[in-house]
Each structure stands twice: as C-alpha cells, then as structure tokens.
Amino acid sequence: MKEPLKLAIAGLGTVGGGVVKVLTEEAKRIEALCGRKIEIVAVSARHRQHDRGFDIDAFRWYDDPVAMAADPDSDVFVELIGGSDGAAKLAVEQALASGKHVVTANKALIAHHGTTLARMAEENQVALQFEAAVAGGVPIIKALREGLVANGIERVSGILNGTCNYILTVMETSGREYEDVLADAQKLGYAEADPSFDVGGTDAAHKLTILASLAFGTLPDFDQVYVEGLETVTPLDIRLADDFGYKVRLLGIAQRDGKRMELRVHPTLVGKNSSLAAVTGVFNAVEVVGSHVGPVMLEGRGAGEGPTASAVVADIVDVARGNIAQPFGLPASMLEEASYKPIKDHTGAYYLRVHAVDRAGSMAEITRALAEAEVSIERIVQRKDPIPEEDNRLPVVFITHDTDEVTMQRALALLAKHKDVVDEPLLIRIEQE
Template sequence: MKDVVKIGVAGLGTVGAGTVKLLSEHRDILTDRSGRQIVVTAVSSRDRTRDRGFSTEGLIWHEDARDLAADDNVDIVVELIGGSDGIAYDVCKIALEHGKHVVTANKALIALKGLELAQIADQNNVTIAYEAAVAGGIPVVKALREGLAGNAISRVTGILNGTCNYILTTMREQGRDFADVLNEAQKLGYAEADPTFDVDGIDAAHKLAILASLAFGTEVDFDAVAVEGIRSVSALDIQLAEELGYRIKLLGIAKQTAEGIEQRVSPVMVDRATQISKVEGVFNAVALEGDYVGPVILQGRGAGERPTASAVVADIVDIAAGRTAPVFGVPADRLKTNVRAPLEKHVGPYYLRLMVWDRPGVMAEVTATLAKHGVSMASMIQHGRAETVGGVVPVVFVTHETSEAGMSGALADISAFESNSQPPVLMRIENFAS
C-alpha cells in the first residue's frame, strides 16, 4: 500500500473549499487515523480567480472535471459538483471505470443513479462513499452500513432537510405564516433563491430513498417515495397541533410492512414527548429501529461547509485506511428489487381541520361521512362560535387508527360540502418510539 493517498476535488464551492481546508488543517490527525498521508493533488472548478481561503499553488488544475477523474495523479476522486446527471455523473463514472474510489455529497446522484454506479464500482473493485449526501455531518450511512449491520431494520424516520425544519420551527415559535418565514430564510441563507427542492420535499426524498436502500438491502428507488412538501402548512395548524400535544415536522419515513416497503416524505404530527419533536432549527435527526438494538437516534447539523466537509473527509480517511464496503451495504447484484407498499394501505391516526360556516347540522354531516368510510373519531376541537352569525370557524377532528384509503374517501366527500369556506387540511399523526 502506498504511503501517500492523492485526492482530486471536483467542485470548489462551499463544501469543496471546506474539504480542502480540513484536509490541510488536520493533516497530522488524518495521517495518524488512516496510517497514510492524505494529500490534495488536483482540483477542478469553473472559476480560478475566486478566493476560497486556501492556496491552489502546486495543485493540478483541470478545466474539465472529467479529466481530473482520469488523472493518474489522483487515487480518490471527490465529486462535489452536484446534480444527478451531466458532469457530476460523468466524473463519478469515469473515476470508477479507472479503478478509483469516489467520495461524494451528491444525494440526487446516489438516489437516481446509485444502482448503476454501484454496479460499475463492484466491477472495478472500488466503492462510492457518500456519508455527506445524507444528513450532512451525522454519520447515519456508517451507522446503517456498519454499526447496525447485525440488525434487521424495521423503520427509518428522519428530519432530513434543515431548511424545512427551520421554517416550521420559526412558524411555531413566532406564529408567522409560511411565505413570510421562507422569505426570511432566503435572506439569512438558509433557503435557496429557488427553494423548490427543499420546501417541496424533493431533497428529503432523495435522502430517504438512499436510507431505505441501506436499511432494507433493496435497489435504491426514488420513484417509490410519496412526496409532499410544507407549503400547505399554516400557522393555524401549527397552533392547533400544539394544543393537541403535537408538533408538525417534515419527516421522511421508510418502514417494512406486510405489503412491502412504505416510503414517504410529508409534514406529519408527532407527539411533543418524543425526542424527534424537539429537534429544532436547521438541525437534522434520524431515528433507526433495529430488532436487536432497538431505537437509535442520531442528531446534528445536516448542512453547511464544516459539517458536510467533516463527513466527506471521514469517507476519505476510511478509504485511505482500507476500510471500504459495498455501496449499499451488500454487493449490487444482491440488492433486492424494491416492493412498494401501496400508500392507501397505510394505517394510522389522522388530523383533519375544516374551516366551515357556522351553521346547524355541519358537525352531523361531517361525522356521518367519517362513519360511512369507517373512520372513528378520537377527539374534536371547536372553540366557541363565529364572531358573526353564520361566520367561519375552525373545527378539528383527530381520528383513531384508520386506513389511508378510508381517510382519502372521507376527505373527497367532505371537500365537496357547501359548508366549507376553504379546502380541508389532512395530516397524518405519526407514532414511533421516543
């Protein structure tokens, strides 16, 4: 084994620059931990003139990152460009085909092209390490792939997007509406100018698809994830959730059921007594349930230069020390086909909030419709009467456990009632280990 491991970094944005700085600042520590010197020898980025907080003197600069991937002066290629195809995909594919290990923070690439790249990695006796792609600095990939390897995992639950968690936390603490808090988050740099991937749940869904593959030994299947974002969450629903003893979180949930694997990302209500409900602001958390270990919760910063660079460098150290594993925990040709559990078979309690005209007979009509679809009520909230005769009042129903199909049928009927002043709001209530 060579004494020096040569690193090529493709992409010198926030995380790329942080990775180069960490490798330099902790050089001696990393040598002790890996048994080898880890040295950056090549980089690639579109802008040579930008000050990134470190010197590029002595480094090979590739205008095209694809050339870096094939460079003989590089042993490990670090892809920090982003995107599920184009140059990021090319860089990883070329590196693997040249017998080089790959480290990436690219969740979209792993979620959408991970199986193909894992097959190429296996064929060339190398691996793709991607701890930084899921939950930033939280070592959840290592936990699933190594630390919990002796367990059959039944469920993965995660707050996987710090932007959404920050927005929901601020809405609750300050009683503000979604649009207002999103605008503030953009000004503070917590949300992108185009926040679609974050607030519509796509970013969290990429991460959940990866975790599900690791947890259940299945082919990564992003299309199997049912995705719903937080745009429809209102300050009123957050307030009512608190009154009921819940908090609203955007959760990614993957669990083994008799019908297959259920995968979904959506805003849900969780009991305020659970640990995951207390994860606030930009922090992420992942709860894992194994048959031998029981519940395990990991929490920390899910994004940012330093936490993400920390995860990237941890993967580099593992590879340098010879600690490698199959991309999804088992060889690609042994990954099982993902059997999708139909979401309509989901069973659990629900929160239903109506804004109705304050007229006689409205409650009877709603409760009769719920009963017609086999939905049993556990509790109801209605605060007083409308300020004006025939005005609008919020009414909340919490159900006992019922099927998604039954609840969806009831919602379709209730949505057609003339008593509604606006569309009803339906949200799952999620129960899991504290």
C-alpha cells in the same frame, strides 16, 4: 509510511471549500490517523477567479471535471458538484471506470443511479463512499453499513431536511406564515433561491431512498417514495396540533409491512414528548429500530460547510486506511428488488382540519359527511375565535381513529364540495410512538 493519497476535488462551493479547509487545518492529525499523507493535487469548479479563502494555484486546475476524473495522477475523485445527471454523473462514471475511489455528497446521484455506480465500483474494486449524502455530519451511513450489522432493521425514520425543520420551528415559536419564514431562511442561507427541492420534500426523499436501501438490502428506487411537502401547513395547524399534544415535523419514513416496503415523506404529527419533537432548527435526526438493539437515534447538523465537510473527510480517511466496504452494505448483485406498498394502502390516525362556515348546524353537517365517508372520529375541536379577517369561518379539527388512506381521501373529496366548508381541507398523518 505509505505513499500519499492524492485527491481530485470537483466542486469548490460551500462543501468543497470546507473539505479543502478541513484537510489543511487537520493535516497532521489526519496523517497520524491514516499512516499516510492526504494531498489535494487537482481541483475543478465553474469559476476559477472566486475568492474561496485559500490559494487554488497550489493545485492543478481543470475546467472539465470529467477530464480531471480521467487524470491518472490522482487516487480519489471527490464529487461535490451536485445533481443527479450531467457533469456529476459523467465524472463519477469516468473516475470509477479509471479505477479511482469516489467520495461524494450527492444524494440525488446515489438515489437515482446508486445501483449502477455500486456495480461499477465493485467491478473496478474501488470505493464508492457517500456518508455526506445523508444528514450532513450525522454518521448514519456508517451506522447502518457497519455499526448495526448484527440487526435486522425494522424501521428507519427521521427529520432529513434542515431547511424544512428550521421553517417549521420558526413557525411554531413565532406564529409567522410559511412564506415569511421561507424568505428569512433564504436570506440566512438555509434555503436555496429555488427552495422547491427542500420544501417540496424531494431532498428528503433522495436521502430516504439511500437509507432504505442500506437498511433493508434493497435496490434504491427513488420513484417508489411517496412525497408531500410542507407548503400547505399553516401556523394555525401548528397551534391546533399543539392543543392536541403534537408537534409538526416533515418526516421521512421507511419500514417493512409484511413483504412490502413503505417509503414516504410528508408533514407528520409526532407526540410533543417524542424524541423527534425535540429536534429543532436546522438539525437532522434519524431513528433506526433494530431487531436486537431496539431504537437508536443519531442527531446533528444536517447541512453546511463544517458538518458536510466533516462527513466527506471521514470517507476520505476510510479510503486512506483501506476500509473499503460495499457501497450499500451488500454486493449490488444481492440487493433485492422490493415490492412497495402504495400510499393508498397506508393506515393510521389522521389530523383533519377544515374551515367551517360560521352558522348554526354547520358542525353537525360536516360531522355527518365524515360519518358517510366511514371516518371514525376520536376527538373534535371547534375553535371559537374566527380566523383573522375572515369572521365567517371557524377552524374545526378532527383527530381520527386508525383508518386507511382511501377512506380519508374519500372524506376529503366530500368535504371539498361541502356547502359548509370553505377552502381546501388539510390532512396530516399522525405517527404514534
């Protein structure tokens, strides 16, 4: 039997507590799978006195996670603090420099500093594992880094934030407004007190940055992701999209367009019969299109104590077994600096909703304005029922033929100033199967 693998865990919140519980409850089975014991020897958190459901006195306590990362009496530093900088970054850097393996669930840290940390891990011949950073318990990192290595990856897309998916699902089934559903999501613990990272799309963009690097062998570059949140989507848009045969989902999409990469996160219309439309509630799903295997989709719970702790423990087991892969699949020195396609060069179909003044001839005037902007319309629906408490305006929706982003933004600018349009028009991109 090998020597026990000694862990130091920084962060004892929902995920950290879950990791301690899983390692305790599954100790015998994990030992049998690894051929060695896994022991927690040290922990660090903001507050020592919290009741976490287990006895922390069994472990060495550190107020400072950086000092814990430097302690020579541990083999693996498990970072569950969160945040792209500060204590999390300093502690991970200290652990790698000290020759310790690192397991983290910190998607912001990897999205912003993944290249530097990967180089440090390689130089010190230790692991940098981050399965739990993307899609919780869904093993998408392992799939890209190992299971699909025979494939050139053509596209990665999916629902990467369970909070957003929960909000859109409840809006869809209940017709309730965004703000109302968000408040419920916060009460249920699905959304943070400050939900901006989730609903604004930043969380999904962090995850997409990591997936794109793994899929395409490029340097992770969060700043190249185009990001829109779901705050402007209304129950009316969800109903109207349904009339056209679509569901609204917040998607992260990474794909190659010739020699350029396209990375974007935004509300998207997907066909009602598509695989992503069927993913509801707090679930995440990632679809990968490979050159030989074709489309492969993985779905599961993307957050929470159990699913995320499961992914963290899986990484720890890999380290215990000696399965140490390059963090991004390729050596950091071989990752390419990609050329990126800006959102202004995007082409596709669009959903365009305006609130039109309820008067004779307004529809013709709005349609004429779109023709002046050179927008080709496939379908138009003008609802006959006025918006509640606003009987002077009617919703009008246009579905366009494939066009480009510049044309659509020009159309939005024209409509925003149009005498027959009330309020800001809404644009949602459409993804065809």
